[in-house]
Amino acid sequence: MKGNQDIKNISTTKTDQDLKSKIAELSVLYEIANLSFEGSLEDFTEEAMKKAKRLFAIYGFALLKGKSEERTTIACERFWDEKDVKEKIEENKDNQFIYHLGEDGDMGIIFMEQREKIEFSERRLYTIFGKQVEDGLALAESIRERQKAEEKELLLENMKDQVWYLKDPETYGRVNEAHADFLGVGKSEIENKNLYEIMSSKKEAKPLIEGNKKVFEEKATIKTEEWVQNGEGEKRLLSITKTPKMVDGKVKYVICSARDITERKEAEKHLEQSKNKIERLDEIGAEIQTCDSEEEVYSLAVKAAEDILDFDICSFDAVEGDMFLKKEISSSTPEDGYTDRRIKEGGLDSRTYLNQESYLVDDLSGDKDAKPVKSEYRSALSVPVGEYGVFQAVSKETGHFEESDLNTAKLLISHVREALDRIQVKKREEFLHSLLRHDVGNKNKIVKGYLKLMKDHDLPDEVKDFVEKSEHVVEESTEIIEKTRKLKKIEEEENIGEVNLNSVLDKVLSDHQDQLEDKGIKLDIEDSDHKVKGGPLLEGLFSNLVSNAVNHSDCDEIRIASQTEDDECVVTVEDNGVGIPDEMKEKIFEKGFKKGDNAGTGLGLYMIKEIAKSYDGSVEVKDSNFGGARFEIHLERLQ
């Protein structure tokens, strides 16, 4: 060490020098003695490191924890890394100092290094320092262990879960407060006691002991769920885990823990039930959507409320005018359990309908609006069905319905509303449709009548021409109404089945015989003895195609033939007329497409396409080898 001694005379006496050294050494010893652990291991090791570097000649310090192969650094110079230190420890040079902490160094080591060789006097001081650090670390460790034990104790005693130890299958060790409370006893009454002594009978103790024996014998953790009677005589479901603590291959003791899962199991069961209800409601909801009438909807819904939701007494009340009128009631509703009433009379149903809000009433006697039909109705659930009315369920017990009941009821009502909305729309559509057909159709007839009257008069040629053209337009208008009716029918078509093509085509020929003769057009129909998927409108399809050819193609021959391949039957209707230009081949099937002066309603070919589609078929047009257009109708062949 390049020590600079602060003395007056450079050439001083050896005695003086010795004295100064002793004083310095004493100071250092005092400082070492002041190094003590005061609560933080980090602060202690940092202080040790600082002191060592300040007081000694060393330039580097490291403190490692643990036994040799597993040592880790807990304090080390930043300019060293752990690998450097471990290598240095192996060097064992005379400028290095190693102090083994604990018995045989099992606590760790202190490593210090300086520039010059460590003299004996220095080594002595470093050793004293090392001992002081060792004492500090040992104190830190014992404080830590004590803290851990205290924390463990605190945790154990404050846990809600029950914990107990078993010394052997028959004998308790320590128990926690929760376990003693569960059994309704004091801890001291069962700790370290034999089960035969504690239980009221051998018979009661035996199964417990058998269960315990299993853990001791199998030396493995066992988990069970058991119904156990508590100190209050109540049966509770416990999830019990028993874990053996092994020492040298033997079970030293078994740690047992138990958690009360009674409520959890009930909640799981409840959840499962709710899940089932929802699934079943979804199924019934799909069925409700297929109902064609309101009556069907209400009937299905009330049945669902009874069977799935367990609402014994329930009803759907529809609003008509200013009244709530019964639409459907459950089978368990007594005869006098329901009455029609005015909306403004008030009541839970009025409140529900007017506010469009659902209500769950645990005690009807406490609800200012409630006016139960029967006094024995104690609780209720009320859900609005939109503008249609109200759904209600009642019970003779207070607090019978839960939030989950209200939620499932709302789910059911959502299906009901959807179905009722759809039915309403359909009704309106049908109404408008029949209005169109009926009223407009009637008007058309009147116009036709007037036009006929006009023709009976002597009119100028020009006017006659106008009258004829007007007649033609009125005819087309009637045709449009008819085709609209047919299109509507296509949507509703339900009579789909097996159709013999020959019989359809024979009918078509028969219907158009006169028209064909008038126009001098030949119609050739090949034998088409095939069964295809179709319905009553199939005839209309082919009839329209023939009409199309007759009226618009300027042909003198029409041929109808058919071919089958696998599960398809293709019927061709071709003519030797003017054909259809390529650029129009797609467009002609669009709704409203017309071409030329002789164009029809624009609906014919569209209708043909829709009819074919309704039978899972299709139609396309090509150029015919015959010279005109060739319509190919693809239909599903039935064997």
Next chain:
Amino acid sequence: MKADVGFSTLEEEKKAGKEAIESATESIEEPDLTFLFTTEFYEQSKVYGSIKEEIGDSQLLGFCGGGIISPEGILEKGIGVGVLKGKNLQVETVLEEGLDDAPNDAGIRAGEKLKKKFDSGTVVLLPDGFVPNLSEVVRGVYDAMGPNFNYMGGGTGDNLKFFKTFQFTEEDIKSGAISAAVLSGPEIGTSLGHGWKPRKESLTITETEGKKILEIDGRPAFDIYSERLGDISLDEFEEYGMKHPLGIADMAGNYTIRDPIDVDEDKNIDLVTEMSEGSVAYIMESDMDDLIDKAGEVAREARKEVPEPKFALLFDCISRTLLMDDKFKKELKSIRESIGEDVPILGALTFGEIGSYSDVPLFHNKTVSCTVIGE
């Protein structure tokens, strides 16, 4: 290696800076390293700016101190510049902030940056002297850099106003920072010493709080201090405190000095620099001659390692000048004689000094730190 110094006491910053640097660089163009020491009188950024304009690409290291050590003595109001240029001189500077919040971390950061290019060298450290826990800053630098470097330096200050001080490198000028440099290449000798001697009985510093000693030997700090000095009164503390600092011994009998500067109403003693609780200390004493002799010895020690000195850097504690008053000139004379009359010396009065008796640098008070640079 070429080196020179320049000084100015002109009051206008730009002119003062110009005068000092021109004087220093008369025979040295484009220095590699420029030292700049200023005093509190000036607007620091202006001085800094004017020097920067003149030194081109030179690296810069400096601070504001309590006074400039010049050939004419102490300049309470002045600028001192030292320039070095050498073929094998390599320098790396750093300016690191954040000493207030986490001094150890700031020291580590500065150290990590400095050692990027060097395995060894001399580290000059100039931390802000008003920041608490400067010992931790120094510890942080050493922690990062280790024993392959020599360390020296001093705490920056102002003219005892204890208001604000500055640190600079070519990068910037800051406060609350540490400016530092590694020098490598030429021969460099460093030394440290003070001349204080311990009185007989030790004291145990049983309770501290920051820079305050609350208790000594389990009793109010001033009571013990007073008893040991023959029952001095509170009013006498200022005089005695100046002459009787505390010293902490190491194993080799070196003492690290702590300067007591005040006593509060609770009889706590305020120090310039912190002491650790549990430290064992002595009340120190000396006479002027011892202090002066020691300063010369420190300079000789530093010079010993440099056969051909070209430049010397000197950090002398401001409290030594306050103690010695006129006699401080003798200290400077002793130092100059030890180093060599023709060797340019640049120094400053510092608020604490940095250096090591062995390998590990510590923060000292009332001490002299000297570095001599040769070829």
